[in-house]
Amino acid sequence: MISIQTGDVDISRLIHDAKQRGIGAIVIFDGIVRNDDIREMELEAYEEVALHELEKIARDATEQFNLQHVDIIHRIGRLAVGENILIIVVGAGHREEAYRGSRFIIEAIKAGVPIWKKELTKNGGRWVPGEHGHGLGSLR
Protein backbone atom coordinates (compact mmCIF):
# COMPACT_ATOMS: atom_id res chain seq x y z
CA MET A 1 0.00 0.00 0.00
CA ILE A 2 1.28 3.43 -0.95
CA SER A 3 -0.80 6.15 0.60
CA ILE A 4 -0.97 9.77 1.75
CA GLN A 5 -3.73 10.02 4.29
CA THR A 6 -4.96 11.78 7.40
CA GLY A 7 -5.82 8.66 9.37
CA ASP A 8 -3.51 6.30 11.20
CA VAL A 9 -2.85 2.69 10.20
CA ASP A 10 -2.75 -0.59 12.04
CA ILE A 11 0.93 -1.50 11.84
CA SER A 12 0.37 -5.05 13.08
CA ARG A 13 -2.08 -5.53 10.23
CA LEU A 14 0.50 -4.26 7.74
CA ILE A 15 3.06 -6.74 9.11
CA HIS A 16 0.53 -9.55 8.89
CA ASP A 17 -0.26 -8.69 5.28
CA ALA A 18 3.42 -8.36 4.36
CA LYS A 19 4.19 -11.92 5.40
CA GLN A 20 4.20 -14.09 2.33
CA ARG A 21 6.04 -17.00 0.83
CA GLY A 22 9.72 -16.20 0.46
CA ILE A 23 9.83 -13.38 3.02
CA GLY A 24 12.59 -13.85 5.57
CA ALA A 25 12.76 -10.36 7.06
CA ILE A 26 10.44 -7.43 7.59
CA VAL A 27 11.78 -4.01 8.60
CA ILE A 28 9.40 -1.40 9.96
CA PHE A 29 10.24 2.30 10.02
CA ASP A 30 7.87 4.38 12.11
CA GLY A 31 8.49 8.13 12.09
CA ILE A 32 6.79 9.79 15.06
CA VAL A 33 5.95 13.35 16.09
CA ARG A 34 8.74 14.11 18.56
CA ASN A 35 8.13 16.20 21.64
CA ASP A 36 10.34 19.16 20.82
CA ASP A 37 8.32 21.45 23.04
CA ILE A 38 5.55 21.55 20.47
CA ARG A 39 1.80 21.17 20.79
CA GLU A 40 1.08 19.54 17.45
CA MET A 41 2.54 19.07 14.02
CA GLU A 42 0.78 20.03 10.81
CA LEU A 43 1.70 18.22 7.62
CA GLU A 44 0.90 19.33 4.11
CA ALA A 45 1.51 17.65 0.75
CA TYR A 46 1.35 18.41 -2.93
CA GLU A 47 -0.65 15.23 -3.00
CA GLU A 48 -0.77 14.09 -6.60
CA VAL A 49 2.94 14.68 -7.12
CA ALA A 50 3.89 13.29 -3.70
CA LEU A 51 1.92 10.09 -4.25
CA HIS A 52 3.45 9.59 -7.68
CA GLU A 53 6.90 10.09 -6.19
CA LEU A 54 6.25 7.63 -3.33
CA GLU A 55 5.19 5.03 -5.89
CA LYS A 56 8.35 5.63 -7.88
CA ILE A 57 10.52 5.32 -4.76
CA ALA A 58 8.81 2.02 -3.91
CA ARG A 59 9.45 0.70 -7.42
CA ASP A 60 13.08 1.82 -7.36
CA ALA A 61 13.66 0.24 -3.94
CA THR A 62 11.97 -3.00 -4.97
CA GLU A 63 14.17 -3.27 -8.03
CA GLN A 64 17.40 -2.18 -6.38
CA PHE A 65 17.16 -4.30 -3.22
CA ASN A 66 15.10 -7.22 -4.49
CA LEU A 67 12.25 -6.41 -2.11
CA GLN A 68 9.15 -8.54 -2.03
CA HIS A 69 6.87 -6.14 -0.22
CA VAL A 70 6.74 -2.37 0.32
CA ASP A 71 4.19 -0.25 2.17
CA ILE A 72 4.61 3.51 2.51
CA ILE A 73 1.98 5.43 4.43
CA HIS A 74 2.65 9.14 4.93
CA ARG A 75 0.17 11.03 7.03
CA ILE A 76 -0.91 14.65 6.58
CA GLY A 77 -3.06 16.99 8.62
CA ARG A 78 -2.68 17.78 12.31
CA LEU A 79 -0.89 15.21 14.43
CA ALA A 80 -0.28 15.17 18.16
CA VAL A 81 3.03 14.38 19.83
CA GLY A 82 3.58 10.63 19.70
CA GLU A 83 1.45 10.03 16.63
CA ASN A 84 2.76 8.20 13.60
CA ILE A 85 3.87 10.40 10.69
CA LEU A 86 5.36 7.87 8.31
CA ILE A 87 5.24 4.11 8.29
CA ILE A 88 7.42 2.10 5.94
CA VAL A 89 7.09 -1.67 5.85
CA VAL A 90 9.68 -3.53 3.81
CA GLY A 91 9.75 -7.28 3.27
CA ALA A 92 12.62 -9.16 1.68
CA GLY A 93 14.21 -12.56 1.62
CA HIS A 94 17.00 -11.52 3.96
CA ARG A 95 17.62 -8.82 6.57
CA GLU A 96 20.38 -7.07 4.63
CA GLU A 97 18.07 -6.25 1.72
CA ALA A 98 15.23 -5.30 4.03
CA TYR A 99 17.36 -2.90 6.10
CA ARG A 100 18.97 -1.32 3.05
CA GLY A 101 15.67 -1.01 1.22
CA SER A 102 14.02 0.65 4.20
CA ARG A 103 16.90 3.13 4.55
CA PHE A 104 16.81 3.92 0.85
CA ILE A 105 13.09 4.69 1.02
CA ILE A 106 13.22 7.05 3.99
CA GLU A 107 16.20 8.96 2.61
CA ALA A 108 14.53 9.28 -0.80
CA ILE A 109 11.36 10.60 0.82
CA LYS A 110 13.28 13.22 2.77
CA ALA A 111 15.18 14.28 -0.36
CA GLY A 112 12.42 14.51 -2.87
CA VAL A 113 8.78 14.14 -1.92
CA PRO A 114 6.80 17.40 -1.74
CA ILE A 115 5.58 17.20 1.84
CA TRP A 116 6.12 19.84 4.51
CA LYS A 117 5.89 19.88 8.30
CA LYS A 118 5.01 22.75 10.57
CA GLU A 119 5.64 22.52 14.28
CA LEU A 120 2.87 24.24 16.21
CA THR A 121 4.07 25.73 19.47
CA LYS A 122 2.45 27.80 22.19
CA ASN A 123 3.98 30.87 20.50
CA GLY A 124 2.79 30.10 16.99
CA GLY A 125 4.44 27.81 14.51
CA ARG A 126 7.62 27.14 12.57
CA TRP A 127 8.14 25.29 9.31
CA VAL A 128 10.63 22.48 9.56
CA PRO A 129 13.50 23.17 7.15
CA GLY A 130 14.27 20.43 4.65
CA GLU A 131 17.44 18.41 5.07
CA HIS A 132 18.14 18.82 1.36
CA GLY A 133 18.40 22.46 0.39
CA HIS A 134 16.62 22.32 -2.93
CA GLY A 135 14.42 19.28 -2.44
CA LEU A 136 12.92 17.33 -5.30
CA GLY A 137 16.36 16.26 -6.37
CA SER A 138 15.03 13.22 -8.19
CA LEU A 139 12.04 14.86 -9.84
CA ARG A 140 12.40 15.91 -13.44
Added chain:
Amino acid sequence: MRVRVRFFAGFRELLGNEIIAEVSEGTTLPDLIHQIALKNREGHNAIFDEHGHFREYVILMRNARRIDIADAAKHIVADGDDIAVFPPVAGG
Protein backbone atom coordinates in the same frame (compact mmCIF):
# COMPACT_ATOMS: atom_id res chain seq x y z
CA MET B 1 -6.19 32.24 -21.20
CA ARG B 2 -6.58 30.74 -17.76
CA VAL B 3 -3.98 29.00 -15.58
CA ARG B 4 -3.91 27.61 -12.06
CA VAL B 5 -1.14 28.56 -9.64
CA ARG B 6 -0.76 26.71 -6.36
CA PHE B 7 1.46 27.60 -3.44
CA PHE B 8 2.46 25.27 -0.64
CA ALA B 9 3.72 25.47 2.95
CA GLY B 10 5.05 28.92 3.93
CA PHE B 11 4.32 30.34 0.49
CA ARG B 12 0.69 29.21 0.79
CA GLU B 13 0.31 31.03 4.09
CA LEU B 14 1.46 34.26 2.48
CA LEU B 15 -0.08 34.04 -0.97
CA GLY B 16 -3.01 31.64 -0.78
CA ASN B 17 -3.58 28.05 -1.67
CA GLU B 18 -4.76 28.27 -5.23
CA ILE B 19 -5.13 31.13 -7.64
CA ILE B 20 -6.87 30.96 -10.99
CA ALA B 21 -5.25 33.63 -13.12
CA GLU B 22 -6.25 35.14 -16.43
CA VAL B 23 -3.07 35.74 -18.40
CA SER B 24 -2.28 37.23 -21.76
CA GLU B 25 -0.47 35.51 -24.61
CA GLY B 26 3.29 35.44 -24.17
CA THR B 27 3.32 35.63 -20.37
CA THR B 28 6.39 33.90 -18.96
CA LEU B 29 6.41 31.79 -15.84
CA PRO B 30 8.36 34.35 -13.76
CA ASP B 31 6.04 37.15 -14.94
CA LEU B 32 2.99 35.17 -13.91
CA ILE B 33 4.27 34.36 -10.43
CA HIS B 34 5.63 37.87 -9.98
CA GLN B 35 2.22 39.39 -10.76
CA ILE B 36 0.44 37.11 -8.31
CA ALA B 37 3.05 37.51 -5.57
CA LEU B 38 2.78 41.31 -5.69
CA LYS B 39 -0.38 41.10 -3.60
CA ASN B 40 1.70 40.34 -0.53
CA ARG B 41 5.11 41.93 -0.07
CA GLU B 42 6.29 39.28 2.38
CA GLY B 43 5.20 36.55 0.01
CA HIS B 44 6.91 38.27 -2.90
CA ASN B 45 10.11 38.66 -0.92
CA ALA B 46 10.00 34.99 0.08
CA ILE B 47 10.05 33.97 -3.58
CA PHE B 48 12.02 36.74 -5.32
CA ASP B 49 15.26 38.47 -4.37
CA GLU B 50 15.87 42.21 -4.57
CA HIS B 51 16.70 41.90 -8.29
CA GLY B 52 13.42 40.15 -9.05
CA HIS B 53 15.05 36.76 -9.54
CA PHE B 54 13.75 33.58 -7.99
CA ARG B 55 15.48 32.81 -4.73
CA GLU B 56 17.70 29.75 -5.12
CA TYR B 57 15.58 27.55 -2.86
CA VAL B 58 12.31 28.11 -4.73
CA ILE B 59 10.94 25.03 -6.48
CA LEU B 60 8.69 25.34 -9.52
CA MET B 61 6.60 22.70 -11.19
CA ARG B 62 4.60 23.05 -14.37
CA ASN B 63 2.01 20.35 -14.98
CA ALA B 64 3.72 18.18 -12.34
CA ARG B 65 7.16 18.48 -13.93
CA ARG B 66 10.02 20.34 -12.30
CA ILE B 67 11.18 23.55 -13.94
CA ASP B 68 14.73 24.72 -13.31
CA ILE B 69 14.41 28.27 -11.99
CA ALA B 70 17.31 29.31 -14.22
CA ASP B 71 15.22 28.33 -17.24
CA ALA B 72 11.88 29.60 -15.98
CA ALA B 73 11.88 32.68 -18.19
CA LYS B 74 11.97 30.41 -21.24
CA HIS B 75 8.60 29.00 -20.27
CA ILE B 76 5.61 30.75 -21.81
CA VAL B 77 2.50 29.73 -19.91
CA ALA B 78 -0.29 28.03 -21.83
CA ASP B 79 -4.02 27.80 -21.27
CA GLY B 80 -4.82 25.19 -18.64
CA ASP B 81 -1.34 25.11 -17.13
CA ASP B 82 -1.06 23.93 -13.54
CA ILE B 83 1.82 25.73 -11.83
CA ALA B 84 3.12 24.88 -8.35
CA VAL B 85 5.49 27.03 -6.30
CA PHE B 86 6.98 25.81 -3.05
CA PRO B 87 9.93 25.85 -0.67
CA PRO B 88 12.31 22.90 -0.03
CA VAL B 89 10.54 19.73 0.98
CA ALA B 90 10.65 18.35 4.54
CA GLY B 91 8.61 15.18 4.68
CA GLY B 92 9.35 11.92 6.42
